[in-house]
C-alpha cells in the first residue's frame with residue numbers, strides 16, 4: 001500500500017481552531033512534517049498545550065489567543081505572527097461552531113443563533129483569510145485552506161444556520177481564489193464528513209439527536225455520529241488525521257495547480273446524500 005510522506009520544513013503554518021479536534025490533529029501532523037506553527041484559538045489552556053506538544057516534536061510553535069470574530073485582534077495576531085516567524089506560507093482557517101439551537105421549525109431558531117453561527121463560521125473565516133492574505137500577497141506566495149462541511153450537500157432543516165454559514169465559506173473560497181490567483185496564492189476548502197471531535201462529544205450530537213426521529217433514541221453521542229457516518233459510501237467516520245492529510249495535500253507544492261476546489265474528506269457521505 002502506497003503512502004505520502006509530507007515535508008513542510010521552512011513553512012510557517014497558521015491554524016485557527018488549533019486547540020481541539022481537526023485543528024489540533026492537523027497542527028500535530030504539520031509539526032511531524034517539520035512545519036513551524038502559529039496556533040490560534042480562544043481556548044488558551046488547550047491551545048498552549050497543543051503548542052507544547054508541537055514543540056516537543058522539534059518545531060517552533062507558538063500559541064496566540066484569538067477570537068476570530070474580533071477584527072482588531074485578528075489583525076494584531078497577524079502582525080505578531082509576522083514579527084515572531086517572519087512570514088506565513090500556509091493558513092488553515094478552520095475554527096468553527098455547531099448550531100446551538102436546532103430547528104425545525106425555522107421560527108424556533110433565534111436571531112442570536114443565526115448571528116453567532118454565521119458570525120463565527122463565515123465572518124470569522126473571512127476576517128482571518130483577509131488578514132493573512134496581505135503578507136501572502138506581498139510574498140507572492142501562499143496556500144489557504146478553509147473548513148466548510150458536507151452539511152452544504154445535505155442541507156438538513158435541523159441546522160439551517162450552520163448550512164448557510166458553511167455554504168458562505170464555499171462562496172468566499174471561490175471568490176478569493178479568483179482574486180488571489182494573481183498573487184500565486186492557492187485557495188481551497190475541505191469538507192469534513194463525520195469526525196468524532198468535541199464539537200460532537202460536547203453537545204452537537206446530542207442536540208441533533210433531540211431533533212431527529214432516526215437518532216432520537218440513541219443516548220451515546222459517539223453512537224449518534226457513527227450512525228450518521230454509517231450512511232456514507234464507506235460506512236465509517238473519519239479521523240482528524242484523515243482531515244490533516246487533506247489539508248496538507250492542498251498546502252503541498254505537489255498540488256500547486258489545484259485551486260478553487262472543494263475536497264470532501266467524508267468517506268463518500270456527500271455521494272450518498
Ligand SMILES: NC(=O)c1ccc[n+]([C@@H]2O[C@H](COP(=O)([O-])OP(=O)(O)OC[C@H]3O[C@@H](n4cnc5c(N)ncnc54)[C@H](O)[C@@H]3O)[C@@H](O)[C@H]2O)c1
Pocket residue numbers: 016017018019020021022023040041042043066067068069094095096097098120124147148149150151191192193194195196197198199200
Ligand atoms: N467534526 C466534524 O465532523 C465536522 C464536520 C464538518 C465540519 N466541521 C468543521 O470543522 C471545523 C473544526 O471542528 P472540530 O470538529 O474540530 O470542532 P472542535 O470543537 O473540536 O474545534 C473547534 C475549535 O474552534 C475553536 N473556536 C470556536 N469558535 C472560535 C472563535 N470564535 N475564535 C477562535 N476559536 C474558536 C474552539 O475553541 C475549538 O478549539 C469547524 O469549522 C467545524 O464546523 C467539523
